[in-house]
Amino acid sequence: MLWGGSKGGLEVRTSADGSTVLRGRFPYANPTVLSDGRERRMEVFEARAFGASVADGADVHLLVHHDMNKPLASRGAGSLVLEDSDDALTFEATLAPEMRSVGYVQDFLGTLASGLVGGISPGFRVPQGGDVVRRSGGGVMRSVRTATLIEISAVTKPAYPSAQIEARNWVPDLQPDGLGTGYQRTLSRWRA
Template structure:
């Protein structure tokens, strides 16, 4: 699973009359995120998620998508399968609204999250996704030089990806393992990614191929 990140300028939390909390967020497309500055000898690496890159799973209501804390499936906040997450796609952004029930508000990690949000410590939305195999979706991504003449950054643009979760994070950071997991070889677009061993995900890819 790969992660992407962006500053969460669009996060909003409101109390409903029922006692539940409504959490609204927005992940904008076409914004370059700097995954690494390259250090002393490396080259900066950036990533751009193009418009509607996540549309495949978002457009299918039966495909479950989760809202998590810090990419941890052990700390869920809401999901489409549970009827507590509404997520929509557009050319500009992915927008979501989650219902955090009164029962969920009593859970320890939810209390911690709400305290962190109140303190202004939640700084980003980060989607968790996979790139489909080349044979399923040709040219799902493209890697190119930002400015070959100057030898500056390498930019990876994602045109199609399988979105499984969106996380609230204190900082949309990228561990080294995440950066290295990406394809950084400039090509004409497209890369063959190994299929996930779980049958459920393979069925998802089969539906995409169909």
């Protein structure tokens, strides 16, 4: 599974019934530098990259720090609504008042209120042919055209735009014309 993120796209409200509503936004067409080492590695999500996943209605979870043991909401439970547009993947999650008594939810809301958490990071898989890799003088740019959305997480340090969480293993498969056809992925697992 892959992860990407966006800083500052999380909004929190408490409704009259005591539930907490979280809104987030993962912007498209916002390139980021994932590695600025010997060879610069950049990535960008094209408009509606998650469109098919949003349209198919599959269950997607909102998690704390990509931890499947720390769910906040899900489409299957009816507490997570996703919307895909040309600008961004957006979501609205409703945490029932009962969730406030759960330990990790209390911890999450505390770190969120103190400003320690606030980034958005989707967990995704890129199908064969879902990305394009180009080499330029500045390094390698990966454009994600389509991806399967597995989960969305609230994180401390997202890859978009500010920081990488875990190193990616990138090996471009370049053709003679310099265009990539994809990446070999160690265990098909990437994180940003």
